[in-house]
Amino acid sequence: xxxxxxxxxxxxxxxxxxxxxxxxxxxxxxxxxxxxxxxxxxxxxxxxxxxxxxxxxxxxxxxxxxxxxxxxxxxxxxxxxxxxxxxxxxxxxxxxxxxxxxxxxxxxxxxxxxxxxxxxxxxxxxxxxxxxxxxxxxxxxxxxxxxxxxxxxxxxxxxxxxxxxxxxxxxxxxxxxxxxxxxxxxxxxxxxxxxxxxxxxxxxxxxxxxxxxxxxxxxxxxxxxxxxxxxxxxxxxxxxxxxxxxxxxxxxxxxxxxxxxxxxxxxxxxxxxxxxxxxxxxxxxxxxxxxxxxxxxxxxxxxxxxxxxxxxxxxxxxxxxxxxxxxxxxxxxxxxxxxxxxxxxxxxxxxxxxxxxxxxxxxxxxxxxxxxxxxxxxxxxxxxxxxxxxxxxxxxxxxxxxxxxxxxxxxxxxxxxxxxxxxxxxxxxxxxxxxxxxxxxxxxxxxxxxxxxxxxxxxxxxxxxxxxxxxxxxxxxxxxxxxxxxxxxxxxxxxxxxxxxxxxxxxxxxxxxxxxxxxxxxxxxxxxxxxxxxxxxxxxxxxxxxxxxxxxxxxxxxxxxxxxxxxxxxxxxxxxxxxxxxxxxxxxxxxxxxxxxxxxxxxxxxxxxxxxxxx
Numbered sequence: 001x002x003x004x005x006x007x008x009x010x011x012x013x014x015x016x017x018x019x020x021x022x023x024x025x026x027x028x029x030x031x032x033x034x035x036x037x038x039x040x041x042x043x044x045x046x047x048x049x050x051x052x053x054x055x056x057x058x059x060x061x062x063x064x065x066x067x068x069x070x071x072x073x074x075x076x077x078x079x080x081x082x083x084x085x086x087x088x089x090x091x092x093x094x095x096x097x098x099x100x101x102x103x104x105x106x107x108x109x110x111x112x113x114x115x116x117x118x119x120x121x122x123x124x125x126x127x128x129x130x131x132x133x134x135x136x137x138x139x140x141x142x143x144x145x146x147x148x149x150x151x152x153x154x155x156x157x158x159x160x161x162x163x164x165x166x167x168x169x170x171x172x173x174x175x176x177x178x179x180x181x182x183x184x185x186x187x188x189x190x191x192x193x194x195x196x197x198x199x200x201x202x203x204x205x206x207x208x209x210x211x212x213x214x215x216x217x218x219x220x221x222x223x224x225x226x227x228x229x230x231x232x233x234x235x236x237x238x239x240x241x242x243x244x245x246x247x248x249x250x251x252x253x254x255x256x257x258x259x260x261x262x263x264x265x266x267x268x269x270x271x272x273x274x275x276x277x278x279x280x281x282x283x284x285x286x287x288x289x290x291x292x293x294x295x296x297x298x299x300x301x302x303x304x305x306x307x308x309x310x311x312x313x314x315x316x317x318x319x320x321x322x323x324x325x326x327x328x329x330x331x332x333x334x335x336x337x338x339x340x341x342x343x344x345x346x347x348x349x350x351x352x353x354x355x356x357x358x359x360x361x362x363x364x365x366x367x368x369x370x371x372x373x374x375x376x377x378x379x380x381x382x383x384x385x386x387x388x389x390x391x392x393x394x395x396x397x398x399x400x401x402x403x404x405x406x407x408x409x410x411x412x413x414x415x416x417x418x419x420x421x422x423x424x425x426x427x428x429x430x431x432x433x434x435x436x437x438x439x440x441x442x443x444x445x446x447x448x449x450x451x452x453x454x455x456x457x458x459x460x461x462x463x464x465x466x467x468x469x470x471x472x473x474x475x476x477x478x479x480x481x482x483x484x485x486x487x488x489x490x491x492x493x494x495x496x497x498x499x500x501x502x503x504x505x506x507x508x509x510x511x512x513x514x515x516x517x518x519x520x521x522x523x524x525x526x527x528x529x530x531x532x533x534x535x536x537x538x539x540x541x542x543x544x545x546x547x548x549x550x551x552x553x554x555x556x557x558x559x560x561x562x563x564x565x566x567x568x569x570x571x572x573x574x575x576x577x578x579x580x581x582x583x584x585x586x587x588x589x590x591x592x593x594x595x596x597x598x599x600x601x602x603x604x605x606x607x608x609x610x611x612x613x614x615x
Contacts, residue, residue, distance in 0.1 A: 006050070006059070007602045013062030014595035017044050020065050021588040025581050032576040036208035038070040039576050040200055070200050076570040077207065081214035083566055085309035087559035088215040092314030093413075094552035096164060100419060101545045103156045104538065112538040115145045120535070123520055126502065127513045136497035143452065144489045150427055154420060154484030158276050161416045164319040165279050171216050171312050172260035172282055175245070178213045179257035180287065182206055182243065186254050190238040210243065218309025220244045247307035249284060257287045263295050268375055269366040271408035272322070273359070274420040274483060279319070304409040320408070321415020325352050327361045327407040329387070331369060334398045342391035342398060344369065344376075346405045354385055356480045357428040360421050361407050363458075370403040383476035414548055419541065420484060426537045427453075427487050428479040429528040431470075437522060439467055441501030441515030449501025449515070452493065455486035464491055 021042045031037040047061035106113045119142040126135045185206045192199040213219055222242045228234040243252040251258050262280040270277065282301035289298070303316055329348035336342055344367075352358045367376050367389060376389040391398070431453035441449040451467035458481075470479055492499050504514035523534050530540050 008599065010060070010062035011595050011598035011602065013047060013064070014598065015592060017042065017063045017065045018588050018592035018595055020068065022585070022592065024068055025584045025588060028576045029578065029581050032578055036204050037576065038072045038200070038204050038574040040068050041071050043067045043069050067198050068200065069198055070203060070574070072574045073570070076566060076573060080566045080570060081211065081219050083559055083562050084211065084214040085218040087556065087563055088311035089309060089314040090552050090555040090559060092311050093317060094549065094556045096160060096318040097545060097549040097552050099160055100157070100416070101542070101549055103153050104542055104545060106538060110149070112149055113535065115142065115149055116535045118142050119146060120520070120523060123516060126500070127516045127520070133498055136500045140489060140493050140497045140500065144494065147453070147487045147489055150423055150484040150487045154423060157416050157420055158274070158485070161319055162276050164315050164416070165276070168312065168315045168319065169262040169280055171315060172262050175213060175216055175251070176259040178209050179243070179251045179259065182209055182252050183255050183257040183287070186241050186252070193239070194237040196237060214310065216310045217245045217312050218247060218307060246305055246309065249301070259285045259287060259289050260301060261285045261289060261295060261298060265366070268364055270362045271366055272417050273362045274417060274424070304411065317411060317413040318415045320411045321413035321418055322360070322408070322411050322421070323414050323418045324410045324412040325358070325360070325421070326410050327353060329353070329405050331403050331405045342395050344389045344391065344398060344405070346387045346389065348385050348387065356381065356476065356478045357425050358421065359480050360417065365407065368406045369398060374398070381476045414544055419545070422541050423484045424482065426529045427484065428482050430534055431482060432479050433522050433526060433528055434519065435467060435470070437515060437518050438501045442503040442506045443499055444502050444510035445498065446503070446506050447499065450492050450499055451490055454488060454490050455482040456488055458486070464488065
């Protein structure tokens with residue numbers, strides 16, 4: 001049978017359980033406003049009953065306090081983190097789309113449409129007084145305002161690309177930092193939990209870091225118990241905690257972690273004519289990587305993956321988004337010339353690659369052939385579907401023929417490169433159309449006309465491309481050399497506006513302005529850009545950015561709303577409810593009081609039994 005003092009053990013277990021519950025409730029109340037804190041609860045179960053030799057068979061032995069555990073549902077964690085990845089993606093797109101729209105918007109003073117209308121009005125003034133130097137000078141000035149508009153917008157977009165590029169590095173560095181912190185916390189958690197305790201606060205800290213990580217890049221986690229190798233039925237208490245990012249990259253494996261290393265592209269290793277220098281590629285490195293280590297030994301992080309997610313995906317879309325228009329084809333021939341240089345001939349099929357007005361590849365840069373990157377010094381185009389790239393003589397080998405060739409990668413979003421390419425396409429077409437008319441005409445003094453628009457040379461910004469260079473530029477490149485960054489009015493006209501070709505017939509008098517009428521007709525009627533006339537450039541491009549901004553704003557609002565909903569669902573489960581904890585205080589206080597009363601009652605029984613019973 002049970003001992004006469006058995007009841008004291010039962011009451012003592014009740015006191016311990018009630019005390020643990022009261023302390024846990026106090027901890028919950030203290031952390032009611034702590035971000036990331038998960039409500040804790042005491043896990044208890046009835047002690048193993050004591051078998052007695054009596055008719056009732058077994059006697060209850062009180063309560064065992066098993067653990068203090070977090071009240072948290074992993075289902076809501078997964079939903080929250082998946083939503084954070086989508087939210088982070090569209091927040092970045094929306095923010096930078098708004099900036100692009102601001103750069104392009106016409107404020108009625110210095111926007112494209114306003115400047116273009118002023119230019120047309122100035123042209124009409126010249127037509128009504130063809131021999132007046134002042135009206136010609138005024139017209140040239142308005143054309144210069146157009147070129148300066150493109151210079152400014154182009155510079156603003158490049159600065160925005162630089163800002164996005166810097167933010168990509170910050171994002172990659174923070175991901176690496178979180179990976180290191182989580183690996184350290186994993187070790188602390190296992191040290192504690194191998195003793196049988198629960199590292200609740202450390203687990204909360206880890207979950208906060210993973211929540212932060214999920215907004216920057218898509219995240220998947222897995223935790224599995226570690227068993228004793230000598231005795232597979234025994235669980236050690238430690239766990240293996242893994243984090244995968246971007247669907248396939250293992251960022252953390254318990255105590256080991258990886259880093260995202262940003263590596264600047266070389267000045268001659270660019271992949272887009274309009275990109276700033278020093279854009280970052282991302283390498284996938286070990287946690288032991290240090291600055292100065294050989295990055296060539298690291299594997300590439302695939303920037304073209306559609307599963308990256310989070311802010312990093314949004315930033316890459318804005319920095320590299322080319323609307324899937326990038327250089328790609330098949331190499332059909334490889335030749336080693338007498339001087340040792342290598343020529344690679346590439347056949348292309350995409351229609352936009354057969355129009356140099358839409359060309360975006362740099363004059364020299366990085367080309368991907370087969371499975372390897374090379375640097376090319378120059379390229380030529382045959383005017384149809386064949387490009388020839390000249391490689392440095394130091395290249396020892398090129399893959400066999402008929403390998404895939406590409407420059408850059410496909411990013412199916414209308415990001416900064418897309419808008420710069422659209423600007424370049426318009427100004428190349430516009431300059432070509434305007435120049436053809438101007439060089440075919442004559443000045444009021446019957447001198448031959450000169451081209452109206454050109455660009456500064458990359459090798460010497462003080463020099464400009466001549467009309468002959470623009471139209472016969474090495475191997476069918478045409479106006480390819482013109483960009484929003486170097487677009488300018490011919491210095492000859494800036495110095496002497498009387499060189500403006502106003503006449504179509506050299507035999508006519510100085511008041512004849514048929515050539516300007518042709519120019520005006522070109523402005524008003526010729527479809528030079530996406531099926532639209534010259535002055536409709538902004539309408540077309542603003543339609544793109546407005547649609548992109550509206551879509552990103554809508555999706556940001558949607559995922560923000562979902563974030564609040566899921567956060568509330570998660571808080572309803574894991575958050576601290578002060579009313580509920582107040583109720584628990586009363587409940588556990590009563591339990592503690594009753595257990596104390598039990599001990600008091602037993603004390604009186606033992607006094608009677610020991611002091612007043614017996615011989």
